Amino acid sequence: MKRLLSTSAAAILAATALQAEPVAQGAPNTDYQPASPDQTRAEAMQSGVTLKVEPVVEGLAHPWAVELLPDGSALITERPGRLKLYKDGAVTEISGLPEVSADGQGGLLDVALAPDFESSRTIFLSYAEPREGGNGTAVARATLAEDGASLGDVQVIFQQQPTYDGDKHFGSRIVPNDDGTLFVTLGERSDVPIRDTAQEMSHHLGKLVRISANGEVPADNPFVGQDGVMPEIYASGLRNVQAAALDADGALWTIEHGPKGGDELNHVEAGKNYGWPVISYGVNYDGSPVNEGITAQDGMEQPVYYWDPVIAPSGADFYEGELFGDWQGDLLVGAMRPPALVRLHLEGGRVTGEERLDPGIGRIRDVKVASDGTIWVVTDEDRGGLYRLSPEG
Template sequence: MTRFVSLFAITAVLCGPALAQTSGEGTARGETAETSLPKAPDQEPVFENQTRTPLPAEKTAVETETIAEDLSNLWSMEFLSDGAMLVTAKEGDMMIVSSEGEVGAPIEGVPEVMSQGQGGLLDVALAPDFDETGMIYFSFSEPREDGGNGTSVARARLETDGSGTGTLQDLEIIFRQTPAYDGDMHFGSRLVFGPDDHLFVTVGERSDTPIRDQAQDLTSGLGKIFRINPDGSAPEGNPFARHAAIQPEIWSYGHRNIQAATLDPEGRLWTVEHGPMGGDELNRPEAGLNYGWPAITYGLDYGGAPIGLGLTAMEGMEQPVYYWDPVIAPSGMAFYQGEEFPAWDGAVLIGGLVSESLVVLHLEEGRVTSEERIPLGARVQDVKVGPDGAVYAITEADNNSSSAIMRVTSQAGG
């Protein structure tokens, strides 16, 4: 596999006009990573630095290296213990990519997926005891018997043969989002194991009106975050586990379409969800809380009209920790811990499909203090921190024709 290196001395770290900026001046002048006008200019944040925080005082200089390219449309990646990457492709393939970029044959045993629109083979996560059991978990848009479809989660034992490929054994579908729906939008989905080995499952609300309103309905599984046991059952500690009419797996609700989720160093769940035209949200979802969609939201509908009554706040509904208008189109995220980027320690790294960048948020006491963007020149589908401390990103071409895996490191002397 051909590998090449490109250098970025990131000064403005912007994806738009006005790219030049010297180190430290952005904060002094109040300049921000986003320079475009908001889609909903009349909407105001509730608290300081809820959107468009200043650039950090110091610039970030990076090198990027393409590890593998010309791959089918990848959706997610997970590092194995030997440094290889287990990846999923939207059309339904799962593969192992070596640390040197060699791509193995498709793994056998993957179930049928509905890959139209935003559907396909989605996220993959290693079980906490993967090194002993070989168990993996993955989400996919599953065709259902009634003609609809929905996000489902399966687990299986990954058996590899030493040649860069393998098979899935003892496959079992452990969770199905309900109700099913005959559509091809907003499946979510990310899988995150919590510190107690419970599995968080993020999904979408299926986009269309009026079905998206079910994000506010606790008898529906649309627009929710679920927390399940490794076998798919609902943990006793879930907030609605003892309510007969409510789906017991629900952790939080009022979500739109979550394609980015991870744990912070303290073991708390964070997510970034796609907003409408404006209104992407960073949240730290807590048990039983309502995050508003579609009753409240920042941004507008795609035709330019307000969403519902056009409200951005309401009693009993949570405000996002941070929001973007216009959107970055978030997909994949990780908290940075490593030696490659000391200045990023504890920062949130988010893939931007529309911004075509790695979005870096610096936090203090649970609030965003600064935002910078590292342009990667392509849509960013997933982000992981590798065992070497480098940042790895799945990128895809503007026309979604192919994917690549990029490695981002600190520029020497930068």
């Protein structure tokens, strides 16, 4: 078993990781050594920004996602199974949603717009779908009515297989591509031994899939035509990805929850295996090693960056705007433990700096950058909310 770090050993690891002062945080849970000096505990950045927090909608029940519409309105999902539209100061509950399994971590999860939303009114929803014998992550396509009050033409275009009777690790972010395809992140359902099947290619657990807007398999997916492999699979070996975004060059980045330590930022590429649960920079919640307690293996990708202790990441977006000085191109991540908006600066595909800002509003579940440069977030609380963030002064 990997021994836990003493306070002095933790300080040595933190000091040697980058020879620079990292963001203030607790001692790591393990003595695992990063594969490269910049893989964890990046140099702390100080932007000097004080966040101005404007409540947009309050009193929401565990909101999970926000999507900004071209007209300045917003769609908000609530995990118990409600979709709401905020527009011109009013909130409308939208009817016509599919049935969801709202137990534990399940419920109504992500919402995303089709690239041609302005003409098609097409949106996509991910959710925990109730099924005989359990549940599973599903994606539905629907048309949002012009008045924003209802959904029509609802079609389930993807169903994660197999069905499992559990209430954890559903994923699931939807990332539309300019080519008309969708990336969908899928959890491995958490429990032992089901989580080990994140390495099996005959199903969708612990995978990232790529499908067309109608749920079909793109012909250029990496495993099309391979026996025993689900053709929707784009990447494997993922734990529970609840943050995913495309950068300015169209590259896909994901952030997943680790166990006790080992939250990961990955630059996901077609056909790659990201290792869970064979390799991890975390340990089980009881402190025992994850499987063999190793952090690297041939044929498995290293995370670009990892956190130990965790930040509980959910929701991310790349900043493109003028309000926040030199933040252009930085990755903004929602953090739930401790609550924060985490800013990562990337250069050459590596993290070179980290900043944590606490708006004082609770657990940030999703992050979206608006066209005017403001940052919109939802907080996953019993009485959560939608908030707009901008620089004070």
